[in-house]
Amino acid sequence: MADIKLDKISTKAPKNFEKEKVKAELPAIYQELDALQNILYAQSKYAVLIVLQGMDASGKDGLIKNVFSTVNPQGIMVQSYKVPTAEELSHDFLWRIHKYAPAKGMIQVFNRSHYEDILVTRVHKMIDDATAAKRMKAINDFESLLTTHNNTVILKFYLHVSQEEQHTRLEERIRDKTKQWKYNEQDFKEAALRKEYFKAYGDCFKHCNKIKWVIVPSDQNWYKEYLVATTLRDVLKKLNMQYPGMKK
Amino acid sequence: MADIKLDKISTKAPKNFEKEKVKAELPAIYQELDALQNILYAQSKYAVLIVLQGMDASGKDGLIKNVFSTVNPQGIMVQSYKVPTAEELSHDFLWRIHKYAPAKGMIQVFNRSHYEDILVTRVHKMIDDATAAKRMKAINDFESLLTTHNNTVILKFYLHVSQEEQHTRLEERIRDKTKQWKYNEQDFKEAALRKEYFKAYGDCFKHCNKIKWVIVPSDQNWYKEYLVATTLRDVLKKLNMQYPGMKK
Numbered sequence: 256m257a258d259i260k261l262d263k264i265s266t267k268a269p270k271n272f273e274k275e276k277v278k279a280e281l282p283a284i285y286q287e288l289d290a291l292q293n294i295l296y297a298q299s300k301y302a303v304l305i306v307l308q309g310m311d312a313s314g315k316d317g318l319i320k321n322v323f324s325t326v327n328p329q330g331i332m333v334q335s336y337k338v339p340t341a342e343e344l345s346h347d348f349l350w351r352i353h354k355y356a357p358a359k360g361m362i363q364v365f366n367r368s369h370y371e372d373i374l375v376t377r378v379h380k381m382i383d384d385a386t387a388a389k390r391m392k393a394i395n396d397f398e399s400l401l402t403t404h405n406n407t408v409i410l411k412f413y414l415h416v417s418q419e420e421q422h423t424r425l426e427e428r429i430r431d432k433t434k435q436w437k438y439n440e441q442d443f444k445e446a447a448l449r450k451e452y453f454k455a456y457g458d459c460f461k462h463c464n465k466i467k468w469v470i471v472p473s474d475q476n477w478y479k480e481y482l483v484a485t486t487l488r489d490v491l492k493k494l495n496m497q498y499p500g501m502k503k
Numbered sequence: 504m505a506d507i508k509l510d511k512i513s514t515k516a517p518k519n520f521e522k523e524k525v526k527a528e529l530p531a532i533y534q535e536l537d538a539l540q541n542i543l544y545a546q547s548k549y550a551v552l553i554v555l556q557g558m559d560a561s562g563k564d565g566l567i568k569n570v571f572s573t574v575n576p577q578g579i580m581v582q583s584y585k586v587p588t589a590e591e592l593s594h595d596f597l598w599r600i601h602k603y604a605p606a607k608g609m610i611q612v613f614n615r616s617h618y619e620d621i622l623v624t625r626v627h628k629m630i631d632d633a634t635a636a637k638r639m640k641a642i643n644d645f646e647s648l649l650t651t652h653n654n655t656v657i658l659k660f661y662l663h664v665s666q667e668e669q670h671t672r673l674e675e676r677i678r679d680k681t682k683q684w685k686y687n688e689q690d691f692k693e694a695a696l697r698k699e700y701f702k703a704y705g706d707c708f709k710h711c712n713k714i715k716w717v718i719v720p721s722d723q724n725w726y727k728e729y730l731v732a733t734t735l736r737d738v739l740k741k742l743n744m745q746y747p748g749m750k751k
Contacts (some may be wrong), residue, residue, distance in 0.1 A: 298686040320575040327568040331612065366577065435749045436545040463527045501683045 256296045259460040261453040264470055266417040268478035277481045284484050285325035291491040298329040298499050299360030302407040305487070306368045309414030310452060311442045312424035314473050315366050318414070321476070322484050323364060332357070335366040348372040348390065349397050356401055369394055370459055378448050389463040398466055408490055409466045412483055413456065414473040421446055437480060507708040509701040512580060514665040516726035525729045532732050533573035539739040544578040546747050547608030551654040553735070554616045557662030558618055558700060559690050560672035562721050563614050566662065569724070570732050571612060580605070583614040596638065597645050604649055617642055618707055625703045626696050639710040646714055656738060657714045660702065660731055662721040662742045669694055 259385045268274075294300060323331055334355040343351040349369055354452050357363035377422045382390070401407035416424075425446065428438035445452075460468050469486055471477040516522075540628040543549060555563045571579055582603040591599040597617055601617075605611035621638050623629045628640070649655035673694065676686035693700075708716050717734055 278587055293681075297681070316577065319577050323576045324572055324574065326576075327578055328574075328579055329564065329567050329583065330573045330613070332580065333577045335577065364576070429749075432748065433541075433545070433746050436747045438749060454726065498681050499684045500680065501677075501686060 258459060259470065261415060261456055261470075262450075264415060264472075266415050266420065266472050266474045268472055268475050272478060274477055274479075277477050281477075281481060282486070284481070284488060285322075287488050288322075288484060288491070289326050291488065291496070292326040292330050294496040294498060295362070295491065295494075296327070296360045298496050300406060301494055302357035302359050302401070302405055303362040303491070304357050304401065304407050304409045305364045305485075306370065306409065306411040307364065307366055307376070307414065308368065308370050308412070308456075309473065310416065310421060310449070311439075311445055312421050312428070313414035313416045314424075314476060314479055316437075317476060318406060318479060318483060319364060319366060322487075323362075323478050326362065330360065331362045331364065333358070333364045333366060334485070336368055336371060347393075349393060357407060359406060369397070370463070373459060373463075374452065374455045377458075378451045387458070388462075391458070394413065394463050395465055398463075402466070406462070408494070410487060411466060411468045411489060412469055412471050412486075413460075414471050414479060416473045418446070418449060420474045435454065470476070507705060507716070507718065509663060509704055510698075512663060512720075514663045514668065514720050514722045516720055516723050520726055520729075522615075522725055524602060524722070525725050528728065529725075529732070532729070533570075535736050536570075536592060536732060536739070537574050539736065539744070540574040540578050542746060543610070543739065544575070545607045546744050548654060548744065549742055550605035550649075550653055551610040551739070552605050552608050552649065552655055552657045553610065553612045553737075554618065554657065554659040555612065555614055555662065556616065556618050556622070556660070556704075557721065558669060558697070559687075559693055560666065560669050560676070561664045562672075562684075562724060563662060563664035564729055565724060566727060566731060567612060567614060569728050570735075571610075574610065578608065579610040579612065579729075581612045581614060581724045584616055584619060595641075597641060601645070604653070607654060607656060611718075617645070618739070621707060622700065622703045625706075626729075627697045635706070636710075639706070642711050643713055646711075650714070656742070657716060658735060658738060660719050660734075661716055661718045662719050664721045666694070666697060668722045 268277075295303065305316065309315055319333055323333070332355070336351070339351065340347075352365075352369045355363060355365070373382075373387050373394070377387055398409055402409060425438070425442050428434045428442075469482070471479050471482050510651065555566065557563055560717050567581055571581070580603070584599070587596075587599065600613075600617045603611060603613070621630075621642070625635055646657055650657060673690050675688070676682045676690075719727050719728070719730050
């Protein structure tokens with residue numbers, strides 16, 4: 256595929272989308288998602304893995320809350336990946352990921368993921384390019400294992416925010432007492448590495464794109480939520496799932 | 504405490520509760536729960552464990568869907584306990600339970616639980632009374648470990664349905680194509696063991712009641728959901744949780 260250059264891609268909703276109209280559509284979309292998830296769980300034929308990536312304050316947490324709290328919590332699990340623990344580091348980088356691969360019938364959301372092992376690690380020069388290339392190969396093999404051997408549908412979303420919007424949100428974390436716990440003094444330093452992150456993401460999109468990335472313009476939460484919810488709904492619809500009937 | 508005799512306890516909403524009034528109150532209660540869960544997660548001081556027990560078709564799944572899909576899926580996990588696997592059976596009966604004890608900041612829901620090890624196992628005479636007594640002691644010790652050493656608030660709910668309502672729901676599982684996958688031909692046989700189950704539950708309530716059981720009249724879903732949601736809300740409120748402010 257053609258290279259994806261994040262600095263050339265808009266972080267805003269396309270012009271033909273209007274906030275009020277989209278917001279009015281959301282409840283019906285969530286109802287569809289809820290119904291589809293119910294069949295997914297009942298049939299237990301397919302697994303769904305949703306990978307969320309994006310810089311700090313790109314709105315991953317809000318997305319999870321608003322889009323995924325609409326489905327049955329019994330059928331969805333969220334795993335947040337932070338700095339690896341000592342135990343995790345004493346294994347290959349996919350060990351902690353594989354553990355939370357979704358079972359058939361389940362939707363698993365990764366809040367950050369195995370991609371951090373070729374993102375933050377590259378930006379901070381913890382690994383060299385040769386290691387990154389080997390990891391990308393391993394990631395492709397791993398994703399293929401899940402899709403081929405456990406009917407896993409993988410969706411990969413990159414939440415794309417502008418520098419201005421990111422700064423506004425980080426500053427809000429300082430001002431707003433209910434958000435201060437999210438703030439880390441490292442956040443602004445990481446945000447300053449935007450160019451380096453875009454380069455590392457560019458490589459991700461280029462070399463780990465057998466399962467396509469969806470770039471989600473995320474400056475406006477309503478559009479971000481709409482795009483993720485409809486993408487998931489459309490993918491689930493295409494599976495033509497059926498209630499399985501009586502157990503044999 | 505005085506013995507709890509399930510056959511003497513109503514499975515219906517108390518007379519002073521009216522369906523339409525209660526249903527009108529629910530959205531505000533769910534909003535409160537959502538806000539409280541947000542602080543629970545942010546503060547990460549307390550953990551919450553919700554144990555759901557009840558006979559087949561007592562409405563555990565529906566409760567999870569309706570009450571717990573109102574909170575952020577990032578802060579809640581649901582674990583369903585089924586017949587133990589070979590690996591689980593090769594450990595003590597609390598091994599598979601401890602694995603899913605909630606981390607601080609999290610709400611963990613158990614759909615069935617360690618209590619099955621003194622319920623279904625006793626009804627089917629897989630263990631004798633002496634073993635049951637030892638398990639009850641172990642359960643009390645385990646629950647005390649979680650409360651004492653990880654600030655875990657434990658809520659234990661028994662969903663109480665009448666035999667008539669249970670039969671109606673099981674028959675619906677046969678008729679309704681979207682519910683057939685839930686039906687198991689064993690279900691009616693288990694339902695016929697009502698007296699034996701009540702006896703085993705009676706022992707549970709008597710000997711594992713340091714953390715009190717809440718008996719939830721569950722013939723009407725609206726009341727069941729109301730009682731569980733308000734009980735949880737009141738418990739969370741009493742914790743006087745606070746947003747933690749900036750990380751130090």
